[in-house]
Amino acid sequence: FSYPLRSGLSGFTRVEAQYVDDRFTTFVPQVALDFGSPVVLGDYGLMNLRTGIQRDPWRAELFVQNVFDEDVDIFCCRYSTETTIERPRTVGLRFVVGF
Numbered sequence: 001f002s003y004p005l006r007s008g009l010s011g012f013t014r015v016e017a018q019y020v021d022d023r024f025t026t027f028v029p030q031v032a033l034d035f036g037s038p039v040v041l042g043d044y045g046l047m048n049l050r051t052g053i054q055r056d057p058w059r060a061e062l063f064v065q066n067v068f069d070e071d072v073d074i075f076c077c078r079y080s081t082e083t084t085i086e087r088p089r090t091v092g093l094r095f096v097v098g099f
Contacts (some may be wrong), residue, residue, distance in 0.1 A: 014046040044072040
């Protein structure tokens with residue numbers, strides 16, 4: 001959502017939701033089994049938020065990635081039994097010039 005503020009500023013708020021269903025770790029199940037890994041990783045949902053103000057040529061925003069701090073495996077077992085996990089909740093402030 002974008003909305004006007006005063007003095008030539010505009011505000012914005014964005015909510016992102018993502019759902020990922022069960023998925024195969026490889027298209028060749030035997031490869032995954034050879035490494036002792038699961039063939040299918042479970043589903044998960046993530047939410048990200050950001051809000052801020054802008055006026056050409058700059059923008060300032062506060063953001064939260066992985067709002068509910070979901071602990072999920074996003075990839076597994078290409079060459080070993082290690083998994084790649086989603087980044088934990090991250091809160092930050094971003095300032096961009098010339099977007």
